[in-house]
Amino acid sequence: MQKTLSERDQAVIWHPYTQMQSAPAPVAIVRGEGALLFDEAGNTHLDATSSWWVNIHGHAHPHITARLAEQAARLHHVIFAGYTHEPAVALAEKLLPILPGTQQKLFYSDNGSTAVEVALKMTIQYWQNKGQRRTRLLAFHNAYHGDTFGAMSVSARSVFTRAFDPYLFEVTFLDLPGAGNIDALLAQVDQLADDTAAFIFEPLVQGAGGMVMYEAAWLDKLLAHCRRKGILLIADEIMTGFGRTGPDFAMHALQTGPDIITLSKGLTGGTVAMGVTTCTNEIYEAFLSDNKLHTLFHGHSFTANPLTCAIALASLELFLDPGCRQQRARIETRHRAYAETLAKRAEVKNVRMLGTILAFEVITPGQDSYINNLAGFLAQWFKERRVMLRPLGNTLYILPPYCITDGQLDQVYEAIDGLLEALPE
Structure with a gap:
């Protein structure tokens, strides 16, 4: 008999984030359309988390598919050291002007973690090239910036990093800013500023940390103080970028612009892997020198792959269309109404939303954590009902592609209501 x-x-x-000994068989997906994915048995699965937060326009979007086919007929790949091509230049020309702050140069890599690695290297070497010894990096408690070693180092020590903690470099972690601690945070920055190279942060929402949301005004105050102390600011917009928090980019909600931005996920509309790190001219010019050791020695074999750049351009065209903003506003309105209903339920706590992100905790008698016993029950419940909601421990969140219909949103909300009725004692 033929195997499935x-x-x-x-x-x-070997699958990611999966204990392979006990994990159930994976669902085999054969095609996608809009917010739906279809398995090998012909069943539909509603993608309510954008397949790890990457898919903003829906699966197999015809505009992106057409642009990919056009580019595939011309050029698949070329080395990006000493050579260039139209899709890479055109994407940078179109993306940089819409980013927060004064981003003027773009460095290509191939995923979110590598975009963070590039940003960290830029800031550390920036100070070396200027002849100043600033080596400390700041990040927030509960942060997540990726799974490569530099990205893990600026992430919270957690189940994600535990096996590798002895190999990670030292980072100073700050509490999220708020009314009750902002003065203490500013004083802490004062004490650390002289040897601090950069501060990396997820603006407004800490994604993998449990969709933790915090206010723009307090972050702005902290960033402005860091700026006055000469600390470079790295905005990790890998998850928050491309409209997830309401504005086009989360940093648009702040007055203080970043020195560096990292992007991935929605950059290509969830079609292929890509990362970019953008920076100001001040950062870039610190690497211009007759001294070859001032070069940023970083690159990837598939840097600025033409197919990927063409796809990102197509996705950006869709994102900038007024219809995309209308879709995002519609989802926000629906989420807000459902959040009001959800907040009245005794089974949940901390209902919160920002942009198209709706999150809450399912109350569990044990400790809230990524690996608590409830997590497996939640994941299996939704998997059986073919609604793709992947919990972060006991945190449930909806982060859908913008093309999701009202009827499909109702299906997600109804699945959550059903789950809350069926929670084990």
Whole structure:
């Protein structure tokens, strides 16, 4: 008998964030359309989390598909050291002007973690090139910036990093800013400023940390103080970028602009992997020198792949269309109404939303954590009902592609209501 795709997978594949000994067989997806994915048995699965927050326009979008086909007929790849091509230049020309602050140069990589690695290297070497010894990095408690070693180092020590903690470099972690602690945070920055190279942060929402949301005004005050102390600011907009928090980019809600921005996920509309790190001219010019050691020695084999750049351009065209903003506003309105209903339920706490992100905690008698016993029950409940909601411990969140219909949103809300009725004692 011919094996299913899922069975073939189990013979050869090691999946991410998965304990392979106990994990159920993966669902084999064969195609996608809009907010729906179709498995090998013909069942539909509603993608309510944008397949790890990447898909903003829907699966197999015809505009992106057409642009990919056009580019594939011309050029697949070329080395990006000493050579260039139209899609890479055109994407940078179109993306930089819409970013927060004064971003003027763009460095290509291939995913969110590598975009963070590039940003960290830029800031550390920036100070070396200027002949100043600033080596400390600041980040927030509960942060998550990726799974490569530099990105893990500026992330919270957690179940994600535990096996590697002895190998991570030292970082000073700050509390999230708020009315009750802002003065203490500013004083802490004063004490650390002289040897601090940069501060990396997820603006307004800490994603993998549990969709933790905090206010723009307090972050702005903290960033402005860091700026006065000469600390470079790295805005990690890998998850928050491209409209997830309401404005086009989360940093648009602040007055203080970043020195560096990292982007990935929605950059290509969730089609292929890509990362970019953008910076101001001040950062860039610190690497211009007759001294070859002032060069940023970083690159990837598939840096600025033409196919990927063409896809990102197509996604950006869709994102800048007024219809996309209308879709985002519609989702926000629907989320807000459902959040009011959800907040009245005894089974949940801390209902919160920002832009198209709606999150809350399912109350559990044990400790809230990524690996609590409730997490597996939540994941399996939604998987069986073919609604793709992947919990972060006991935190449930909806972060859908912008093309999701009102009827599909109702389906997600109804699945959550059903879950709350069926919670184990």
